[in-house]
Amino acid sequence: MTREIRITPSILNADFDHLDQEIAKIASVSDLIHLDVMDNIFVPNFTFDFENASEIIKGCPIGVDAHLMVSNVDEIGPRYAEIGCASVTIHAEASENIAKTLRAIRSQGARSGLAIKPNTSIDEYEQFSDLVDMFLIMTVEPGFGGQKFMSQMMEKVRAVRRVIGDRPIWLQVDGGISLETIEIAVEAGADTFVAGSAVFNSDDPANMVNALRSLAQKASS
Numbered sequence: 001m002t003r004e005i006r007i008t009p010s011i012l013n014a015d016f017d018h019l020d021q022e023i024a025k026i027a028s029v030s031d032l033i034h035l036d037v038m039d040n041i042f043v044p045n046f047t048f049d050f051e052n053a054s055e056i057i058k059g060c061p062i063g064v065d066a067h068l069m070v071s072n073v074d075e076i077g078p079r080y081a082e083i084g085c086a087s088v089t090i091h092a093e094a095s096e097n098i099a100k101t102l103r104a105i106r107s108q109g110a111r112s113g114l115a116i117k118p119n120t121s122i123d124e125y126e127q128f129s130d131l132v133d134m135f136l137i138m139t140v141e142p143g144f145g146g147q148k149f150m151s152q153m154m155e156k157v158r159a160v161r162r163v164i165g166d167r168p169i170w171l172q173v174d175g176g177i178s179l180e181t182i183e184i185a186v187e188a189g190a191d192t193f194v195a196g197s198a199v200f201n202s203d204d205p206a207n208m209v210n211a212l213r214s215l216a217q218k219a220s221s
């Protein structure tokens, strides 16, 4: 079956001093911009606080897919929805009330996302599928760009695809996605792809987004 493919480039490996120009390079060919928010508590790295992230979100020419790798996600998740993110993804490991936070994100008009780290099983989170517009299966340990794709996560992607079936819930993979790995993830059932270093370490980021999309579309048909 042919699935709709979405490419959501991560700006984690872009030049943070010239983010507007970096985003402009890929905006017209991307579905959403993936914004990695890290607090140096949930993950051992820091990217943006809410103020900085708000400025990026408000100035972004296309919708933002916020990936919140922060510990206070139940409080801050709905605020990211409120300021206009198209999609807000919380980590299951960080949330004390997943259902409530997912509902609050949706009620602010954003798509709700639920992410799990490589060592987290999907089993106890399948129950949230009615409250979720996207599952995110991490294919690296969250925290840094440029890590190696964990192909052993494809079993989990297949399991999530079985849970989703043909419901319009997106299935995103994040970490190590490149021209070498994207087809493996499509075959396992993913339809939404974060790519950071593959896009921004390339000489022509827009061209790389197009190349990833066309490879994924071929693999899905």
Ligand code: DX5
Residues within 6 Å of the ligand: 010, 012, 013, 034, 036, 067, 140, 141, 142, 143, 144, 145, 146, 147, 174, 175, 176, 177, 194, 195, 196, 197, 198
């Ligand atoms: C890692 C981030 C990813 C990362 C992807 O914690 O969530 O979005 O930026 O970067 P690459 O594509 O380089 O693995």
Ligand code: ZN
Residues within 6 Å of the ligand: 010, 034, 035, 036, 067, 174, 194
């Ligand atoms: Zn991410």
